[in-house]
Amino acid sequence: MARAQGPYIWDADGQRYIDFCNSWGASILGHAPSAVTSAVARVARRGLSFGTPTEAESILGQLIQKALPSMARMRLVSSGTEAVLSAVRLARAATQREVLVKFSGCYHGHVDSLLVKTGSGALTLSSPDSAGVPPTLAQRTRVLAYNDIEGVKELFRREGQSIAAVIVEPVAANMGVVLPKPGFLEELRAVTTSHGALLIFDEVITGFRVAFGGAQTLYKITPDLTCLGKIVGGGLPLAVYGGRRDLMEWVSPLGPVYQAGTLSGNPVAVAAGIAALTQLKQRNPYKALDHLTAWFVEEIEALAHDAGLSIRINRIGSMWTLFFNNAPVVDLLSAQRSNNSIYSTFFQQLLEKGVYFPPSPYEAAFLTTAHSRAVLKKALTSIEKIFKKLPIQ
Numbered sequence: 001m002a003r004a005q006g007p008y009i010w011d012a013d014g015q016r017y018i019d020f021c022n023s024w025g026a027s028i029l030g031h032a033p034s035a036v037t038s039a040v041a042r043v044a045r046r047g048l049s050f051g052t053p054t055e056a057e058s059i060l061g062q063l064i065q066k067a068l069p070s071m072a073r074m075r076l077v078s079s080g081t082e083a084v085l086s087a088v089r090l091a092r093a094a095t096q097r098e099v100l101v102k103f104s105g106c107y108h109g110h111v112d113s114l115l116v117k118t119g120s121g122a123l124t125l126s127s128p129d130s131a132g133v134p135p136t137l138a139q140r141t142r143v144l145a146y147n148d149i150e151g152v153k154e155l156f157r158r159e160g161q162s163i164a165a166v167i168v169e170p171v172a173a174n175m176g177v178v179l180p181k182p183g184f185l186e187e188l189r190a191v192t193t194s195h196g197a198l199l200i201f202d203e204v205i206t207g208f209r210v211a212f213g214g215a216q217t218l219y220k221i222t223p224d225l226t227c228l229g230k231i232v233g234g235g236l237p238l239a240v241y242g243g244r245r246d247l248m249e250w251v252s253p254l255g256p257v258y259q260a261g262t263l264s265g266n267p268v269a270v271a272a273g274i275a276a277l278t279q280l281k282q283r284n285p286y287k288a289l290d291h292l293t294a295w296f297v298e299e300i301e302a303l304a305h306d307a308g309l310s311i312r313i314n315r316i317g318s319m320w321t322l323f324f325n326n327a328p329v330v331d332l333l334s335a336q337r338s339n340n341s342i343y344s345t346f347f348q349q350l351l352e353k354g355v356y357f358p359p360s361p362y363e364a365a366f367l368t369t370a371h372s373r374a375v376l377k378k379a380l381t382s383i384e385k386i387f388k389k390l391p392i393q
């Protein structure tokens with residue numbers, strides 16, 4: 001791809017696509033929103049990287065803290081992976097325990113301990129367990145099915161004393177979008193608290209996406225630690241981890257958990273983050289995005305029905321996944337029962353018609369504030385034509 005603007009992305013040959021990937025969810029304001037690009041240009045002229053703290057970091061921190069009050073203290077880093085690995089190290093240090101619990105199909109970046117039955121690109125490429133991860137490390141990660149609270153309780157009964165933390169995408173998005181069943185997150189909160197383990201919400205996708213305050217505000221759950229990425233950096237490399245003050249005081253130099261980064265809190269990335277969050281706060285587009293996305297996916301469902309296709313769309317706010325599946329998708333196993341070869345044909349044909357959907361059936365699609373109803377109607381016309389030619393499952 002060569003450039004992007006609003007709801008569109010152009011390839012190197014000049015072909016334009018309606019973009020439903022939007023930098024894997026980072027661009028909620030559409031591509032290159034002027035409020036963000038002008039802030040970036042203004043700040044870049046004053047210096048690209050100082051290697052020292054800046055006032056702007058505190059401004060961004062305050063914006064984040066107002067939106068997600070559970071983040072009493074936080075650290076800026078450069079990628080979601082870095083946020084997660086730092087949170088995991090902190091959790092292990094603060095609990096003096098080693099075992100981590102994750103859910104199959106959830107992706108938390110390419111962190112060694114968490115590249116076990118992971119989602120996203122690794123799952124698409126059939127490598128949910130990565131080469132190069134020492135088995136001794138992977139053995140300290142327990143993997144359970146998403147939404148299986150009984151499995152969580154059983155595991156805690158067996159080895160609750162050794163579990164440092166449960167890490168979860170509060171709404172899973174890396175096996176396609178999978179919503180938490182009612183009570184799942186509440187029960188996770190209760191079981192971790194009662195066993196002295198930490199609850200880490202990986203809100204790299206859901207933060208500032210499902211609501212300004214992320215999934216934790218929507219579902220009213222207070223995690224111990226939170227990881228943010230994507231939207232929080234306004235399209236530049238910036239991510240955040242943070243949470244309870246007593247936990248964050250374990251981080252160096254106050255405490256013994258080391259973590260640092262040359263480009264952490266980089267002024268240009270911070271300027272992009274402040275501009276993006278300020279826009280979101282002022283415009284509060286969440287209700288409108290929810291309505292527009294609901295309309296869009298209902299139209300897709302109607303077109304699939306008319307074409308005799310079985311699909312399921314899981315959605316929350318402006319993120320969703322279309323599964324070629326005739327049963328509910330509630331975890332990785334049910335996601336994997338979808339017809340991926342039809343998805344692949346669908347994706348390729350859409351691309352030829354100038355519509356860029358997620359290139360994997362295990363990814364979320366996103367709408368942005370730049371996707372007007374007129375743009376979406378154009379995409380629907382292409383989807384209708386392709387649906388009519390797909391084989392009926």
Ligand code: PLP
Pocket residue numbers: 024079080081082084107108109110120169174202203204205229230239
């Ligand atoms: N956590 C989640 C939920 C993600 O979806 C991702 C990336 O897609 C990450 C962590 C890793 O973030 P990054 O790609 O910035 O390292």
